[in-house]
Amino acid sequence: MLPRRALARLDAWFDKLYGWKYNPLYQSGTIAVLMLVVLIVTGLYLLLYYRIGAPYASVVRIQDQVWAGRWIRALHRYASDAAVLAIGVHAVRMFLRGRSWGPRTLAWLSGLALLGLFFFLAVTGFVMVWDVQGRLLAMEGARLLDALPIFSEPVSRAFSGERAMPAAFFFLNYFLHIALPLGVALFLYLHVSRLARVKLLPPRKLTWTVVGVLVLVAIVRPAPLPPEADPSVIAHQVPVDWFFAFWVPVTQALPAGAAWLLAGVLTAILVTTPLWSRPRATERPEPSTLEERQCTGCTQCSVDCPYEAITMVSRSDGRAGLVASVDPDLCVSCGICAGSCAPMSIGPPGRTGRDQLQRVRRFLDEWEPRADRVVLIPCSRGAGDVGHLDEFEGALVYPVECIGSLHTSVVEFLVRGGAGGVLVAACPERDCWNREGTKWARQRLFEDREAELQERVDRARVAFVEAGAGERGSLAAHVREFTTAIRRLIPPEPESSVEIDLDCDRPPASSVLGSGEAGP
Amino acid sequence: MTRVVRIAAAVGVTLFLAGLIALGSSFPLPGDPPSDGLLRLDWRLRGEEAGGCLRPTAQELAELPPHMRNPDACVGGLPPYRLRVWVDGEIRLQDTIRAGGIRQDRPLTVYDEVSLTPGRRHVRIEFAPQDGPPTERRPSPSDEAGVRDRPTVLETEGVVEMDAGQVVLAVRRQDTGALVLRPPVRGEPSTRDRSGVRSSGTGLSFLHVPHMVHPHQPHSHQNHGGGLVCHPEGYGDRQNQGSHSQ
Numbered sequence: 100m101l102p103r104r105a106l107a108r109l110d111a112w113f114d115k116l117y118g119w120k121y122n123p124l125y126q127s128g129t130i131a132v133l134m135l136v137v138l139i140v141t142g143l144y145l146l147l148y149y150r151i152g153a154p155y156a157s158v159v160r161i162q163d164q165v166w167a168g169r170w171i172r173a174l175h176r177y178a179s180d181a182a183v184l185a186i187g188v189h190a191v192r193m194f195l196r197g198r199s200w201g202p203r204t205l206a207w208l209s210g211l212a213l214l215g216l217f218f219f220l221a222v223t224g225f226v227m228v229w230d231v232q233g234r235l236l237a238m239e240g241a242r243l244l245d246a247l248p249i250f251s252e253p254v255s256r257a258f259s260g261e262r263a264m265p266a267a268f269f270f271l272n273y274f275l276h277i278a279l280p281l282g283v284a285l286f287l288y289l290h291v292s293r294l295a296r297v298k299l300l301p302p303r304k305l306t307w308t309v310v311g312v313l314v315l316v317a318i319v320r321p322a323p324l325p326p327e328a329d330p331s332v333i334a335h336q337v338p339v340d341w342f343f344a345f346w347v348p349v350t351q352a353l354p355a356g357a358a359w360l361l362a363g364v365l366t367a368i369l370v371t372t373p374l375w376s377r378p379r380a381t382e383r384p385e386p387s388t389l390e391e392r393q394c395t396g397c398t399q400c401s402v403d404c405p406y407e408a409i410t411m412v413s414r415s416d417g418r419a420g421l422v423a424s425v426d427p428d429l430c431v432s433c434g435i436c437a438g439s440c441a442p443m444s445i446g447p448p449g450r451t452g453r454d455q456l457q458r459v460r461r462f463l464d465e466w467e468p469r470a471d472r473v474v475l476i477p478c479s480r481g482a483g484d485v486g487h488l489d490e491f492e493g494a495l496v497y498p499v500e501c502i503g504s505l506h507t508s509v510v511e512f513l514v515r516g517g518a519g520g521v522l523v524a525a526c527p528e529r530d531c532w533n534r535e536g537t538k539w540a541r542q543r544l545f546e547d548r549e550a551e552l553q554e555r556v557d558r559a560r561v562a563f564v565e566a567g568a569g570e571r572g573s574l575a576a577h578v579r580e581f582t583t584a585i586r587r588l589i590p591p592e593p594e595s596s597v598e599i600d601l602d603c604d605r606p607p608a609s610s611v612l613g614s615g616e617a618g619p
Numbered sequence: 620m621t622r623v624v625r626i627a628a629a630v631g632v633t634l635f636l637a638g639l640i641a642l643g644s645s646f647p648l649p650g651d652p653p654s655d656g657l658l659r660l661d662w663r664l665r666g667e668e669a670g671g672c673l674r675p676t677a678q679e680l681a682e683l684p685p686h687m688r689n690p691d692a693c694v695g696g697l698p699p700y701r702l703r704v705w706v707d708g709e710i711r712l713q714d715t716i717r718a719g720g721i722r723q724d725r726p727l728t729v730y731d732e733v734s735l736t737p738g739r740r741h742v743r744i745e746f747a748p749q750d751g752p753p754t755e756r757r758p759s760p761s762d763e764a765g766v767r768d769r770p771t772v773l774e775t776e777g778v779v780e781m782d783a784g785q786v787v788l789a790v791r792r793q794d795t796g797a798l799v800l801r802p803p804v805r806g807e808p809s810t811r812d813r814s815g816v817r818s819s820g821t822g823l824s825f826l827h828v829p830h831m832v833h834p835h836q837p838h839s840h841q842n843h844g845g846g847l848v849c850h851p852e853g854y855g856d857r858q859n860q861g862s863h864s865q
Contacts, residue, residue, distance in 0.1 A: 325645075344648075
């Protein structure tokens with residue numbers, strides 16, 4: 100899919116420039132929230148000097164007389180532009196990465212509502228100034244409203260110039276501009292309500308960089324103040340904010356009915372995205388399931404689940420304690436619980452720890468890795484987009500759906516089964532196809548997070564890299580470097596049969612996976 | 620890519636994005652300057668009511684539930700009006716205006732625009748019941764409120780001299796309800812005067828603009844500012860008086 104590949108390339112390019120942590124494409128959602136914060140702070144300052152009875156004159160005063168008013172107003176404007184840009188990037192990313200359906204439907208729909216609300220909020224902001232742009236937006240909006248059989252009189256009459264604009268109009272506009280942010284807050288809450296450990300703001304360095312750049316732009320080029328609204332002349336070449344008024348030339352060229360039709364079709368397409376963008380029923384990944392008998396109630400899967408889809412409930416098998424319970428409506432089938440479960444009792448069908456061990460056994464049987472050869476475990480959705488290959492830069496490729504779903508026992512199995520080394524290639528942390536997969540995988544491999552990689556595994560033979568889908572070159576360099584390092588090590592003795600512990604608080608079940616079936 | 624090149628590229632991309640925001644934040648809409656002026660029609664008229672009132676007998680009323688016993692249940696809405704605009708003797712707009720509301724009992728509202736070639740233009744506007752004025756008229760709620768003597772036909776005629784891109788309004792006067800041509804009001808809520816009209820200073824020139832006046836009132840010479848000059852002529856008065864049904 101071309102747009103998806105283009106996005107991967109862009110991601111890779113921005114990764115190179117900014118590093119994954121500060122990549123503004125990855126952080127588009129948090130940047131949008133940051134811009135909302137900037138808008139609230141600067142907006143409160145501007146409201147101190149805004150007068151409903153003299154909208155334009157008060158903005159002129161803000162520009163010319165209020166301390167830093169010119170810059171604060173410019174910052175307010177540019178922050179709103181940056182916000183809409185960030186929201187647009189965020190929405191496109193989510194769509195191209197298939198995050199617009201299933202359990203993410205609420206996030207998608209609330210995101211659309213946020214976008215619509217934000218647009219309306221911005222329009223009220225432009226109308227508040229009552230310059231030529233504000234009047235243009237008001238008149239075009241009124242023209243469109245007049246096509247609807249709602250009002251007994253044309254709304255456009257209010258802007259004909261028959262009388263001075265009533266203060267009530269500006270009061271209503273002012274009220275909406277202040278009240279609507281409450282709606283934004285509500286939808287933002289809904290937007291992230293299904294996520295665990297929500298990060299609303301970008302990393303501190305990026306936060307200050309973005310704000311600093313906008314302040315710089317506001318100082319260097321304060322937002323111009325167009326002429327006052329004038330109903331006695333036909334406005335032309337009106338300077339508009341294209342981030343919000345891009346639709347005006349389109350609707351102006353269309354009859355109002357056609358403009359509504361177009362808007363209706365676009366809205367319908369966006370609102371129904373969760374329906375038409377989802378895979379066929381047979382291709383949809385199934386939610387995680389639990390083998391209650393094997394669950395020890397350790398709560399790790401519940402802690403690690405990025406979507407709060409797992410809760411701990413009382414056991415139903417008569418034993419004391421708790422057991423994990425998966426809510427299929429919330430589960431996105433990321434498989435991160437499979438990687439977190441030491442006794443391998445939970446995970447999407449076919450991708451539990453036990454399933455992974457069966458698969459790795461078949462892999463070893465088929466490929467017989469050597470001591471001078473590396474096994475590359477890439478995320479099949481990112482990590483250089485090498486998941487479909489059998490070999491890459493001399494390394495055997497063993498792709499997984501998400502690095503977060505990789506059980507550390509697979510790494511142990513490969514190393515003890517004769518592979519010279521195992522290179523785990525995850526997506527950049529902020530670019531995990533799911534959420535937190537990269538973070539949890541790294542901690543499980545090197546920081547003893549449950550289900551941790553056992554101490555007996557030689558860490559010199561395990562490495563972890565992050566690479567986006569468009570960073571194949573970077574990944575290739577890492578593979579070559581790791582292979583060279585592995586060849587310098589003393590070749591290990593491959594074990595004829597590898598025993599993997601399947602229980603975290605009970606004696607090992609002595610499952611011999613090198614020569615038999617997985618599981619006790 | 621060396622570290623220096625990478626940082627330079629990152630700064631460059633950041634500045635490009637910032638410039639994009641600054642530029643896109645205020646960029647003119649495409650389009651040529653308007654070659655014509657504009658006549659904007661904007662008024663509201665209660666109009667004449669058609670139909671009649673049902674006057675049920677005492678027996679008929681008694682058969683109705685108490686809350687439905689209305690001795691003077693009027694039915695019918697407002698008849699459609701015909702709007703015509705001539706510019707230099709050529710008809711430029713002809714439309715049938717129907718009253719608002721599902722029952723068409725809401726006021727008639729006109730909001731339309733006619734382009735005018737720059738220069739001196741003779742404009743004539745007529746707004747009258749499509750089927751002629753009704754012969755019999757019953758009081759309406761607004762009559763009872765004291766607004767009985769409003770015109771039922773609106774007409775105005777005059778010469779307007781305007782430049783390209785300018786707008787002239789055809790509206791009703793707030794005091795007499797007569798149709799007049801005048802420049803739009805330009806101003807913010809706090810800057811208007813008591814009459815609700817503020818000088819625009821647009822340079823529009825109105826020559827010989829007769830307007831509709833109340834038949835029982837003398838012609839009112841008014842100046843709405845902006846060089847507006849009204850010279851009453853007989854046409855409006857003649858038509859006005861002839862069409863009124865009191």
